[in-house]
Amino acid sequence: MREITYREAVREAMCEEMRRDENVFLMGEDVGVYGGGFGVSAGMLEEFGPERVRETPISEAAFVGAGVGAAITGMRPIIDLMFSDFMAVCYDQIINQAAKMHFMFAGKVSVPLVIRGAAGGGTGAAAQHSQSLEQMYCHVPGLKVVVPSTPYDAKGLLKTAIRDDNPVIFLEQKKLYNQKGPVPEEEYLLPLGKADKKREGRDVTLITYGRMVPACLAAADKLAGEGIEAEVLDLRSLSPLDRPAIMASVQKTHRAVVVHEAVEFAGFGGEIVSVIMDSEAFYQLKAPVKRVGGLYCPVPFNANLERETFPTPERIEAAVREIL
Amino acid sequence: MARISGRSLLSDRGFLRELMVRMMTVNQFEEKVLELFGEGRIHGTMHLCIGEEATGVGTGAALKKDDYMLATHRGHGHALGKGADVRAMMAEMLGRMEGSSHGKGGSMHICDFDKGLLGANGIVGANGPIACGAALTIKMKKIPDRVCAAYLGDGASNEGAVLESMNLAAAWDLPVLFILTNNTYGLSTPLERAVRNTDLTQRAAAFGFPAWECDGNDVLAVYETVKKARDYVIREKGPVLVVEHTYRTSGHSKSDKNLYRSKEEIQYWQERNPIARFRCFLTENHIFSEEEIDKMHEEAVQAVADAVDYASACPEPSADSLEKDVYAGEYAGVYGDGFAAGAKGGQA
Numbered sequence: 001m002r003e004i005t006y007r008e009a010v011r012e013a014m015c016e017e018m019r020r021d022e023n024v025f026l027m028g029e030d031v032g033v034y035g036g037g038f039g040v041s042a043g044m045l046e047e048f049g050p051e052r053v054r055e056t057p058i059s060e061a062a063f064v065g066a067g068v069g070a071a072i073t074g075m076r077p078i079i080d081l082m083f084s085d086f087m088a089v090c091y092d093q094i095i096n097q098a099a100k101m102h103f104m105f106a107g108k109v110s111v112p113l114v115i116r117g118a119a120g121g122g123t124g125a126a127a128q129h130s131q132s133l134e135q136m137y138c139h140v141p142g143l144k145v146v147v148p149s150t151p152y153d154a155k156g157l158l159k160t161a162i163r164d165d166n167p168v169i170f171l172e173q174k175k176l177y178n179q180k181g182p183v184p185e186e187e188y189l190l191p192l193g194k195a196d197k198k199r200e201g202r203d204v205t206l207i208t209y210g211r212m213v214p215a216c217l218a219a220a221d222k223l224a225g226e227g228i229e230a231e232v233l234d235l236r237s238l239s240p241l242d243r244p245a246i247m248a249s250v251q252k253t254h255r256a257v258v259v260h261e262a263v264e265f266a267g268f269g270g271e272i273v274s275v276i277m278d279s280e281a282f283y284q285l286k287a288p289v290k291r292v293g294g295l296y297c298p299v300p301f302n303a304n305l306e307r308e309t310f311p312t313p314e315r316i317e318a319a320v321r322e323i324l
Numbered sequence: 325m326a327r328i329s330g331r332s333l334l335s336d337r338g339f340l341r342e343l344m345v346r347m348m349t350v351n352q353f354e355e356k357v358l359e360l361f362g363e364g365r366i367h368g369t370m371h372l373c374i375g376e377e378a379t380g381v382g383t384g385a386a387l388k389k390d391d392y393m394l395a396t397h398r399g400h401g402h403a404l405g406k407g408a409d410v411r412a413m414m415a416e417m418l419g420r421m422e423g424s425s426h427g428k429g430g431s432m433h434i435c436d437f438d439k440g441l442l443g444a445n446g447i448v449g450a451n452g453p454i455a456c457g458a459a460l461t462i463k464m465k466k467i468p469d470r471v472c473a474a475y476l477g478d479g480a481s482n483e484g485a486v487l488e489s490m491n492l493a494a495a496w497d498l499p500v501l502f503i504l505t506n507n508t509y510g511l512s513t514p515l516e517r518a519v520r521n522t523d524l525t526q527r528a529a530a531f532g533f534p535a536w537e538c539d540g541n542d543v544l545a546v547y548e549t550v551k552k553a554r555d556y557v558i559r560e561k562g563p564v565l566v567v568e569h570t571y572r573t574s575g576h577s578k579s580d581k582n583l584y585r586s587k588e589e590i591q592y593w594q595e596r597n598p599i600a601r602f603r604c605f606l607t608e609n610h611i612f613s614e615e616e617i618d619k620m621h622e623e624a625v626q627a628v629a630d631a632v633d634y635a636s637a638c639p640e641p642s643a644d645s646l647e648k649d650v651y652a653g654e655y656a657g658v659y660g661d662g663f664a665a666g667a668k669g670g671q672a
Contacts, residue, residue, distance in 0.1 A: 070458070240659070
């Protein structure tokens with residue numbers, strides 16, 4: 001199978017959906033001739049023109065709100081927010097408007113809107129351009145939250161997100177944009193809310209998503225050398241969450257470590273642990289469930305400090321050894 | 325008493341009658357929900373527009389049925405002015421299943437998508453960006469003869485979202501009609517303490533589009549100004565700002581003790597309320613007699629009373645579907661295995 005980058009996979013998903021449905025369009029800062037802050041939309045202006053690859057002023061509240069207004073009147077906008085940290089500038093339109101309209105107006109309207117943003121650290125972009133804030137969106141009923149870890153997942157999930165009639169927060173992992181992976185030429189879609197087993201194992205389940213998937217796979221390879229077989233469960237979508245997949249894996253391995261790049265305290269890992277504890281799976285646990293997340297600090301600039309902030313394969317391995 | 329404009333409309337008695345009945349209906353609606361609140365039949369809070377009836381009714385009359393419109397938290401008059409169903413609105417106030425939001429929205433989230441009302445909004449200033457999006461749909465789909473009107477108040481005029489959306493509408497030539505009802509106070513803060521330049525029409529000049537202002541207690545002036553503005557939006561394919569000067573004689577919300585203004589000031593404006601002024605205009609010009617106008621009043625009282633009867637007989641919504649109503653389309657619950665409350669603790 002051919003291999004393309006995560007960046008190309010995201011672009012292919014948008015292009016295919018824009019060819020398929022004339023109501024789909026892309027808007028955001030510098031998405032046109034510049035190709036988007038991370039080069040994701042490079043070349044799209046030439047194919048679709050400035051009406052459908054729409055460059056915006058630096059006015060996140062205005063153009064995210066315009067996305068909401070366009071969505072409730074028949075369009076299917078994709079918004080490129082560049083750095084996902086900028087959602088803090090337009091929180092009202094995401095939290096109070098997009099998320100609530102379908103419920104608040106008794107299902108008389110829906111909000112088919114995708115908000116793409118590049119999330120995560122490891123690029124030296126420091127405190128305001130490196131965050132993983134997915135758990136904040138998961139806490140708001142009405143939003144769906146997707147964090148893909150491979151080119152294959154990114155393409156299939158984004159195509160589904162664009163066809164979804166609800167607002168979807170699609171958090172691309174900026175450190176993964178250059179990663180290559182197999183993506184078929186023929187069209188495919190991946191459902192939202194289905195986890196994917198990225199590695200089979202019998203001794204412990206590493207429950208994770210996004211950029212921590214490759215970190216967990218690296219840790220699992222290392223542990224395999226010691227005779228420990230770790231299963232790696234990539235959630236892919238946090239809301240909706242694939243609880244059956246979590247339960248099935250934990251009931252098989254009897255041990256779990258939850259790993260995410262976001263700050264560990266009050267992070268999404270707390271929800272995953274709760275899902276396990278608040279169920280039959282609890283009785284089958286042979287050890288406490290561990291969390292490995294980001295340190296409780298803003299993301300620092302210095303490269304060594306930044307590396308220390310996020311979970312490393314070594315920290316993941318240490319957590320596994322602690323409960324075996 | 326201030327003069328009323330609209331000499332050219334004098335011959336259209338049916339239209340003038342409709343304006344009066346609508347203003348009276350808005351007023352009756354507000355008085356009635358206040359009464360029901362006092363009786364404990366409506367809970368929560370509400371933001372009444374008593375004294376501002378001419379803005380919603382005059383503006384709504386100048387819009388076309390298919391025009392989009394976004395109302396504010398003080399939106400009962402905006403909604404009724406656009407033709408929203410008074411019975412569905414009252415049922416929503418009482419939190420009933422037949423309410424416009426099936427009892428899930430309440431006073432601040434009235435909607436009527438069939439009449440172009442894309443929802444009232446509880447967040448001050450949030451309408452601006454959403455209006456840009458609805459106008460973008462009009463533009464991208466090349467829908468002829470349609471605009472999107474966004475109501476905002478003097479308070480909202482200092483929200484970043486409003487200023488951003490004025491710029492976006494101008495930069496993209498979007499058919500947005502910004503309707504700024506200057507009701508003198510942002511909650512309790514008078515305009516002159518919130519801004520240095522109290523001429524809010526100049527906001528439009530800063531972004532390169534025109535603005536008109538009018539006496540917002542003169543329903544015909546409001547109608548004619550918005551009509552002119554709407555024509556401009558259609559003709560010139562770009563946004564316009566209309567500033568309607570009015571005064572809220574009711575409190576900001578249920579908790580308002582009127583500590584920021586005098587009884588005399590409120591009384592001054594009560595005497596100049598838009599319904600009394602229009603009554604005076606209609607009788608002085610011998611368009612309608614006092615008796616005929618009393619009959620319009622009775623009609624409004626009856627329409628609102630009928631809405632209360634209707635709403636009171638409607639069932640309360642069921643709590644069974646609360647979690648199912650959050651998302652459109654197929655959805656198996658946030659845990660993917662049914663709905664949280666019922667499915668928790670189940671086997672994999």
